[in-house]
Amino acid sequence: MSNSIIRVHWLNQSRAFRVLWLLDALKLDFEIIPYKRVDGRAPDSLKKIHPLGRSPIVEIEDKSTGKKKMLIESGYIFQYMLQNFDHDNVLNNTDPDMAEKIQFYLHFAEGSIQPPLLMEYIYQLAEKSSSFPISYFVQSVVNKLSEAYSRGEVKNQFDFLESEIVKNKGYLVDGKLSAADILVSFPVEMAFLRGFVTSEIYPNTKKWLDTIKTTDSYAITKEKVKAFGEEM
């Protein structure tokens, strides 16, 4: 829709990166409105754009009417952009079954893989934020909690991804880059960075992550956020 102006309210060090990457992969023109974290949190100025005050927010303005739409929630933003701005199926799929699979992954990213990773991250934070001898007790508590659910669930989720990537010739859907890869890359990258999974155990998942980051659209987005002072 060339009748639209697209603006992305982007926060440094956030999952908003994926939305920029999506738009760059779709070769869309858009403007970035940057926000900087204050004490690690999103600044209050974001609340003026949307009451939830989180980033990314994609603003779509109709050039003729001036009517504005504010899209929030990454999975929903991806779904909306595929439906309205990906007429050539660059990141979608013409096969209905494959298109459904992509839609599933847009929910999977936050619904399935993030929760156990978030739990493991909190346990890591709890251990780091306490000093000896308290850390000893904290460690024993979080270890028990991790063992009861999240550690096994992380394994379960990554076993699934690893096998799907092998089955789908190096990608999540149909042997080629889709919106699913871009959205799911964020939690997976965090899991490798924070040491919750390793490339020894998940070599194909690691290779997938490295491969999708060699795309032109990824490089373009990386340059853009660098210009706003983001280090990656």
Add this chain to the structure above:
Amino acid sequence: MSNSIIRVHWLNQSRAFRVLWLLDALKLDFEIIPYKRVDGRAPDSLKKIHPLGRSPIVEIEDKSTGKKKMLIESGYIFQYMLQNFDHDNVLNNTDPDMAEKIQFYLHFAEGSIQPPLLMEYIYQLAEKSSSFPISYFVQSVVNKLSEAYSRGEVKNQFDFLESEIVKNKGYLVDGKLSAADILVSFPVEMAFLRGFVTSEIYPNTKKWLDTIKTTDSYAITKEKVKAFGEEM
């Protein structure tokens, strides 16, 4: 699609309840295949249905071809059922803007409101699972973590819901029951039950929750799960 057989792989004490409620509200015929938790976790037999081994799983079998589809991830199941089985817009909306809002909430449930609630729940578990004097130290660590992010974020999310419910005449979208209400009800109910929010501070959210639970479809679903030994 009367050409389909629908089966729900349902786990007791899980968010699978919402999917049954959705199907009952759509007046669809479906079969429930029940699973019982073992030591609080989903049983391994669920992995035979889908490698992720989580519930709900909605199985859709084409009567003429015998071809089966396995749908997982609650938000995605809701999206799929609206698209394929809600031709009369019982839980959807004929206004495109309102239909978009419903789609947004299908992502919001897991993407926005669940994460801070999950964090608060872990902090509650950590406090409960440690005994005095360790509990004293654990409490001080989790209090610091909660203060840094999740407590404020829970407030933020519930302030948003409370104001949306007032604006939308007692519901999330357009003054009437939609798929959004059914999906979002689960994390909200948990938040009240676990004491993360109170009806004094969020009276309209509490009233909304009580109201949607007076529907016939809720009562029908409740009876069905009772027959499988679920206590509610």
